[in-house]
Amino acid sequence: MPSVPRRKAAPVAAAALACALTCAAAPPAASSDVRVRVAVTGGPYTASVGLVITGPRTLLGGYYCAADGLAPTPLTALVDADEQYGLGGVQARWDASTQDFVVTRIHGDAADGKKKWNAYINEEKIKKGPCHTPIKGGDKIRWTLE
Template identity: 70%
Template sequence: MPSSLVRKAAPVTAAGLACALAFAAAPPAAAGPAAALPTVGVRVGVTGGAYTGSVGIVRTSARTVFGGYYCAANGTDPTPLTALVDAQEQYGLGGVRAYWDAAKKDFVVTDIHGDVADSKKKWNAYVNEKKITTGPCGTAIKDTDKVRWTLEA
């Protein structure tokens, strides 16, 4: 059965999915149980829109998001986007939507808990209060980091 995230995800065209999968990295081959992907515990917060909140510790790791794109920094590390998706699944943030941006070769978050980005404001991710400079699937996070998504002009 699809998760609530998949049911609420923005539709992706066949061309968009093909483009996303063209840049997607395959999960690393496991060499047994010791080769498991790193799992970290981070705090996730959402600010800037009508919904503001933070959730408890979110366990996250590199994973597929939004219909099959493998999201991992450096091929194995969890990211601000995996933390947001896992926070949605673990704590129910009210829905997370994103689309694949072919020019950026990464996802762009468009909606968290009904707070929608538009031409004047967008969702930005911060790790330990520092705005990320790479895409949300290209930024590695580590254990005890604080991830904040803020809707801002």
């Protein structure tokens, strides 16, 4: 059986490599990603950061966090603010009874029996859990230890 010369295979390999590099480019941001502002208050550590790009995603411990399965939430905004601006660490635990996260620590400031982390959207306290509350572009998210 005749063999194909190697140099004829080179253009095919180069074309395939070019296609692979083009096809491997990062996908555009998901349409559900939004830009919000995030602040942390109430404890010794206080911060207000620039625009945070956030969207629904898997968080702390592998649980998916998205309001109605599609929308970003106050918790995704907080975790993304920590990753994008270095808030000093966010810790939360999964609460099986509410099927949502409970924030336990931000930048070393811990919730305890007397104080807990509460989220506000545009200065209105959320009524559902932080993964069940949708946010939209332009919202101001504030986490307060109170």
